[in-house]
Amino acid sequence: MRINKQNNLNFSSNASLIKNFKRAAGEGFAKIDDIGEGVNITLDFLGKAVLVPATIMLVSKEEKEKKEYSALKNPVAATLQLLMEVPILMYGSKLIEKLANKGKLDKEGSNFSYNEKAAKEGFTTALQEAAKKDETLKTKSVELIERLNKKGLNSNLKDAFQDSFEKLPEETSKALKKSLENYDTTHKRLYHLQNRVCFVAAIVLTPLLCAAEDFLFPKVMKLLKGEKTPPKGQSRVQISLQNFKSQVAKGDLKC
Numbered sequence: 001m002r003i004n005k006q007n008n009l010n011f012s013s014n015a016s017l018i019k020n021f022k023r024a025a026g027e028g029f030a031k032i033d034d035i036g037e038g039v040n041i042t043l044d045f046l047g048k049a050v051l052v053p054a055t056i057m058l059v060s061k062e063e064k065e066k067k068e069y070s071a072l073k074n075p076v077a078a079t080l081q082l083l084m085e086v087p088i089l090m091y092g093s094k095l096i097e098k099l100a101n102k103g104k105l106d107k108e109g110s111n112f113s114y115n116e117k118a119a120k121e122g123f124t125t126a127l128q129e130a131a132k133k134d135e136t137l138k139t140k141s142v143e144l145i146e147r148l149n150k151k152g153l154n155s156n157l158k159d160a161f162q163d164s165f166e167k168l169p170e171e172t173s174k175a176l177k178k179s180l181e182n183y184d185t186t187h188k189r190l191y192h193l194q195n196r197v198c199f200v201a202a203i204v205l206t207p208l209l210c211a212a213e214d215f216l217f218p219k220v221m222k223l224l225k226g227e228k229t230p231p232k233g234q235s236r237v238q239i240s241l242q243n244f245k246s247q248v249a250k251g252d253l254k255c
Contacts, residue, residue, distance in 0.1 A: 041085050041202075048078035069221070076220050077213050084209055088201050093194045100190050114193060119186040123179045124148070127161075130172050140164045153187050 053071035060067050099105055101117035113119065124145055131138040144161055151157070161180055165173040 041082065041089065045078045045082050048081075049075040072221065072224065073217060076217050077209075080213050080216065081209060084205060084212070085202055088205070089198045092198050092201060096194050096197060097190065100193075105193075112189075113186055114190045116183075116186050116190050119183040120148075120153075123176075123183040126176060126179045130168065130176060133172075134168060137164060137168065153184060158184055 052074040056067055056071040056074075060070070062070070096105075097116070100114035103115050103118070105114040106112070127137075127141050127145070131141040141164065144157065144164065147157055147160075158180065162177060165176050168176070
């Protein structure tokens with residue numbers, strides 16, 4: 001009975017730990033802002049460049065040469081992916097943001113807007129007007145707007161803005177909260193649009209990425225192994241024949 005009781009206690013303890021870990025992990029991810037295509041590319045790169053090769057070298061039971069080949073192929077593929085996808089992600093996102101902030105992505109007469117710049121200006125203007133009537137808010141708003149300009153809008157900053165509205169008159173507080181919510185919605189809408197476009201671009205790039213990998217990988221392997229390319233005017237067949245003749249002359253090769 002004691003053993004069963006102890007096992008039950010251990011099981012309950014482990015179940016509780018797992019449950020707490022899941023909750024903590026979920027809350028942690030929920031607090032992370034802007035998890036998008038950039039984060040996906042970074043995690044994918046780290047997995048291919050570090051985790052996969054390490055797993056192959058430690059776990060695989062294949063011959064050493066095959067293991068090395070498989071392990072090296074992943075970092076090469078990850079580097080190519082990084083070199084090709086990151087510029088598209090960066091410049092593509094900037095182009096979409098530029099078009100959005102000029103109103104090029106918005107339909108006339110629609111409240112559905114991607115213009116984050118206009119939403120931000122509307123909110124900060126309303127905040128500065130309200131701050132003229134409240135000294136505490138005036139001091140706090142300067143600090144918060146400075147943080148907004150440096151780091152952009154995130155969940156922590158949004159909470160800080162909302163906390164600063166609590167002691168204002170009800171009508172003013174409601175108006176500022178509505179303006180902040182509109183800015184936050186527009187910010188997220190633009191961010192998700194950027195990620196969707198970059199995701200599609202990454203899919204379109206896949207065939208080109210595979211072709212580049214197939215072309216470059218043999219060359220990288222030769223460099224790593226120290227193999228020399230044949231001199232101009234001399235084919236690999238000619239070099240193989242020369243090696244064969246030299247081995248025969250030395251007596252290293254017997255028929």
